[in-house]
Amino acid sequence: MLSDQQLAFVDIETTGGRTTSDRITEIAVVYTEAGQQQPQVFHTLLNPNTSIPPFIQALTGISNQMVEQAPHFNDEIADQLSAIFKGRIFAAHNVRFDYGFIKAAFKRLGRTFNTQQLCTVKLSRQLYPEHKHHGLDKIIARHNIDMHNRHRAFADARAIYDFWQQLKHNFPADILHQACKTIMRRPSLPAHLNNNILKNISDDYGVYLIYGDNDLPLYIGKSKQVKTRLLSHFGQDVHNSKEMSLSQQAKKIDVIPCSGELDALLTESAQIKQRQPILNRRLRRQKDLFSFQLSTNTHGYDTLNIVPMHHVQFNQQQRYYGLFHSKSDAQKAIKSTISNTDLCLQTLGIEKGSNNRPCFRHQLHQCSGACINKITATTHNLKLALALQKIKLADWPFTSYAYIKEQQKYHIFHQWIYLGSASNNDQLHTILSQPQGQLDRDVYQIIQQHKHRLQALNPTHVCPD
Numbered sequence: 001m002l003s004d005q006q007l008a009f010v011d012i013e014t015t016g017g018r019t020t021s022d023r024i025t026e027i028a029v030v031y032t033e034a035g036q037q038q039p040q041v042f043h044t045l046l047n048p049n050t051s052i053p054p055f056i057q058a059l060t061g062i063s064n065q066m067v068e069q070a071p072h073f074n075d076e077i078a079d080q081l082s083a084i085f086k087g088r089i090f091a092a093h094n095v096r097f098d099y100g101f102i103k104a105a106f107k108r109l110g111r112t113f114n115t116q117q118l119c120t121v122k123l124s125r126q127l128y129p130e131h132k133h134h135g136l137d138k139i140i141a142r143h144n145i146d147m148h149n150r151h152r153a154f155a156d157a158r159a160i161y162d163f164w165q166q167l168k169h170n171f172p173a174d175i176l177h178q179a180c181k182t183i184m185r186r187p188s189l190p191a192h193l194n195n196n197i198l199k200n201i202s203d204d205y206g207v208y209l210i211y212g213d214n215d216l217p218l219y220i221g222k223s224k225q226v227k228t229r230l231l232s233h234f235g236q237d238v239h240n241s242k243e244m245s246l247s248q249q250a251k252k253i254d255v256i257p258c259s260g261e262l263d264a265l266l267t268e269s270a271q272i273k274q275r276q277p278i279l280n281r282r283l284r285r286q287k288d289l290f291s292f293q294l295s296t297n298t299h300g301y302d303t304l305n306i307v308p309m310h311h312v313q314f315n316q317q318q319r320y321y322g323l324f325h326s327k328s329d330a331q332k333a334i335k336s337t338i339s340n341t342d343l344c345l346q347t348l349g350i351e352k353g354s355n356n357r358p359c360f361r362h363q364l365h366q367c368s369g370a371c372i373n374k375i376t377a378t379t380h381n382l383k384l385a386l387a388l389q390k391i392k393l394a395d396w397p398f399t400s401y402a403y404i405k406e407q408q409k410y411h412i413f414h415q416w417i418y419l420g421s422a423s424n425n426d427q428l429h430t431i432l433s434q435p436q437g438q439l440d441r442d443v444y445q446i447i448q449q450h451k452h453r454l455q456a457l458n459p460t461h462v463c464p465d
Contacts, residue, residue, distance in 0.1 A: 004032040011156035019104040023048030028153035030161040045070040095119040190247040203227040205258040212249040217277035222264040260406035291320040300377035303349040314396040322391040323441040342368035401457040
């Protein structure tokens with residue numbers, strides 16, 4: 001059976017929620033030595049070597065002046081903590097947070113910190129399933145725990161210790177021990193997620209959606225092994241600030257099963273654009289796209305024109321180069337693309353200038369002289385084609401629609417636009433009867449990875465076998 005001597009109750013205060021950039025400002029550990037009735041306390045303020053944000057100062061009451069003369073997290077403090085936790089379980093309310101910061105502090109000293117952990121949020125949920133909320137404020141109020149200095153490390157650590165004492169009084173020792181044992185051997189999920197959430201999640205292709213309070217989308221991801229990927233997310237939170245933020249806020253998980261890799265990629269892209277999760281950066285933008293199109297001036301030189309990608313036709317007569325979310329992005333990209341060439345930006349129409357007058361780059365000996373007809377249009381056009389080859393958009397290789405099959409699902413495409421997925425003829429005809437959407441850069445790149453799998457689809461036929 002777990003005894004008081006096997007547990008050390010911890011609370012910390014920090015400058016923020018990121019283990020990589022924020023620091024501990026106060027730490028307290030309440031524990032019991034063998035043969036002693038009263039708990040022992042390790043407690044100290046710490047100099048975080050960075051400014052404490054005003055809202056954190058208001059919450060905790062710990063000011064920059066209070067920690068100015070406090071010690072940094074040093075080897076002496078690390079030695080004291082190592083001695084306390086030798087043979088003890090690290091117990092905290094939402095243990096991932098406190099444990100993650102202390103582990104990171106040890107790591108900055110070139111040391112390791114590893115000990116078993118017990119989350120008292122999960123313990124409360126396990127033993128009091130009739131209650132919806134298990135935050136420390138709710139537990140303090142529900143169990144009438146004496147509290148005089150909330151959001152200070154010692155007061156909060158002592159509150160967790162007092163909660164444990166009440167659990168010992170309210171539950172038989174074997175039930176309490178079994179609850180602790182169950183929590184400690186379960187997969188490491190954030191405190192606010194129900195441990196049974198993984199039971200109905202298969203370890204196969206899928207897209208997972210993690211929500212915070214009020215069903216606010218936090219993060220959307222994909223994996224060929226969804227359950228394993230979710231556990232990986234929550235197993236990395238002590239090392240990664242994004243994962244720590246995700247663990248702190250996660251309240252609910254949904255999973256969309258997928259038929260394979262392509263289905264997962266397309267579904268993830270669509271869900272991110274639709275729901276705009278706050279922790280996704282990539283794939284979120286859904287704006288009008290622009291590209292460069294070639295035309296020829298009166299002197300036979302190819303010029304570049306920025307065009308919006310509305311209802312485009314990808315064929316050999318209509319050549320496009322690059323997909324950009326704005327005209328300024330397109331301008332920057334084309335300048336970067338030809339920066340190491342001697343092409344003439346003035347001739348290309350990228351920079352303004354007077355006809356038959358040398359451009360600025362020519363004066364710097366960076367332009368071959370197309371601006372003053374120093375080289376032929378044929379030569380300049382060939383150099384341009386070579387420079388643009390790496391950003392040339394692929395021609396659509398079909399006269400009409402195409403599909404890629406994954407298991408029993410057919411992903412339908414036209415002109416590099418994803419139209420939808422069908423599992424039967426009715427779904428297919430519905431997709432083909434709807435207006436075609438706009439080109440999406442992320443989807444274009446996804447299809448390019450799988451274009452070798454595309455097959456022609458005759459829209460007058462039924463779903464292919």
